[in-house]
């Protein structure tokens with residue numbers, strides 16, 4: 018089974034691959050949702066694909082915008098480039114885009130979750146069109162997904178983690194009409210996260226509520242069923258999320274899959290081992306969406322607009338092979354004496370105290386400054402590109 | 410010939426439709442509560458109106474715009490079977506291709522109107538769908554996001570036998586969730602309240618005002634506080650090839666006055682009798698994705714030699730005034746060597762060309778070249794900040 022992680026930028030793609038993703042999905046500069054993400058230019062895409070392939074991972078490119086007339090012609094011109102670069106699949110939601118990709122390239126086509134495919138006849142519809150894979154809508158339960166996999170005999174991909182659109186995917190155009198930003202072209206303004214005053218004319222009642230805001234999805238308890246049921250790919254949401262998010266979620270799911278496959282963990286032990294780790298990742302409280310049963314009232318994040326964040330991304334290890342220090346790129350300020358966590362690629366994360374902070378010339382600093390390089394004491398388990406985090 | 414198509418929630422709607430001279434529709438839409446998330450008729454009312462409509466020579470079309478999972482499909486197919494047994498010529502207005510395929514496989518002669526309101530803004534999509542659903546497809550219901558030029562391009566590309574419908578006057582449907590978002594079940598936090606609910610949702614955020622929110626057994630839908638109105642535009646749109654214009658007045662209690670003004674072609678009066686302000690949406694232009702070009706810093710965008718004649722090398726990671734610049738080589742196929750010329754582009758777009766006189770590693774040892782994913786230090790260059798882009802000339 019494939020673990021598919023978001024590659025919102027070249028850096029995040031590398032992070033995802035190094036932390037255990039079997040595949041990453043990325044956006045080009047055109048045609049993919051998350052238009053505001055740090056999308057890949059052609060040269061970056063080539064680099065990303067080469068990097069992923071070198072590490073045995075695949076790269077899927079999102080072409081899942083709903084395109085307008087003249088953009089289809091631009092897509093035709095873009096396809097040979099994509100094939101040359103060697104991307105391993107195109108994620109598509111618009112049937113016109115599907116048709117163009119199918120007729121002008123040999124790229125495997127994955128039907129995007131934006132197509133809201135949540136029933137078997139719909140999966141079979143896409144199979145008849147020649148899709149390699151269908152990414153099911155988040156309204157589908159794990160049991161139903163497994164059933165569809167069995168019946169339709171086509172690759173099935175399912176979201177296992179991340180923020181959730183509370184609408185049927187592709188069925189929210191609030192941003193289009195309120196902010197002039199097309200949510201089906203990556204412009205969602207997250208209107209569903211706002212605080213609203215609800216007035217009920219029938220009884221005159223008024224209440225303030227984040228009534229449209231969904232808790233985040235975590236599918237820890239469902240991974241075993243997915244593996245046993247033959248689900249082909251489990252997807253982590255979040256091309257717009259931080260590097261830290263990509264590293265920690267990818268690592269945790271990768272480890273979880275290994276634990277399950279090796280038979281080391283069963284039932285509640287899985288939850289006990291992993292729950293606390295997932296709580297360290299910024300979240301809007303977790304629920305399992307529709308994976309076990311229809312999402313209920315308790316799937317609403319009614320507390321506040323933003324995520325709960327316990328840890329912050331403070332740095333990236335750039336050199337770990339020196340005998341007496343590690344070179345770190347600082348992403349957020351921390352102080353001498355602060356407790357940090359090194360997120361290793363595999364195995365336990367390492368908690369350590371920042372004994373000293375030196376600038377690259379060896380001068381002592383009391384705190385680190387974002388956008389600079391520092392030297393810190395060497396941690397023997399550290400590897401290049403490991404991430405550091407600190408409790409907020 | 411253009412046709413105007415109305416919803417019927419009562420006998421009055423059907424009678425008013427029939428009395429429209431010149432604006433009379435041959436088909437009436439009867440919304441069935443088990444088949445649509447929008448305002449609709451319960452089964453017995455539906456039956457009553459269907460009998461009434463068919464008896465008066467009207468054809469009945471039924472919205473089937475749910476996005477069903479497999480469990481819901483079964484229920485839907487039962488309702489469809491009941492309707493088709495009684496009225497075999499009923500047309501279904503379907504949104505989900507899985508459901509449309511299923512209907513065609515069960516009822517090879519069924520007529521469908523495909524609802525492509527959320528997406529499918531190009532002619533390639535619609536041609537493909539027309540090819541797939543072939544003889545079963547009578548009409549496309551186009552998106553309200555399409556500006557007139559795109560409508561024209563789509564209509565011109567489609568076979569003239571296909572009907573094209575757009576919303577002429579009615580609610581702007583913004584959001585559809587399977588979750589029931591209004592209210593709380595006080596006794597059981599995990600359960601949704603089962604009742605039908607309506608609320609106005611008002612946010613302090615700009616333009617998020619007075620959304621009309623309906624909850625029913627299918628989930629929650631939300632409408633913009635304004636109505637879409639292209640009343641003044643219909644003749645122009647008809648010339649472009651739009652054949653059917655939908656007027657959706659289901660939310661308006663007193664529809665009688667609307668029909669009367671409509672019949673007299675008093676469009677201003679129609680607007681006056683509409684309890685919501687109206688907008689023309691994206692009819693003229695849809696630029697709703699142009700913002701993103703601005704959000705990305707084009708100065709730092711990584712380019713290939715064919716774009717600007719330079720080779721991307723990496724990025725500046727650390728700057729010490731009067732001291733050094735740290736460069737991370739991010740080009741897997743290129744090294745930076747002493748003596749080479751580089752162009753450094755700051756986030757603000759300032760370009761500075763310098764020759765690399767010397768290179769050091771993090772132990773401050775002199776090195777000759779900087780390999781992929783390595784950090785190297787060069788002498789400080791005035792005006793350069795971290796994140797600047799480094800390219801080789």
Ligand code: SF4
Nearest residue numbers: 182183189205208209
């Ligand atoms: S506003 Fe919310 S529901 Fe709408 S598209 Fe964005 S995330 Fe989805």
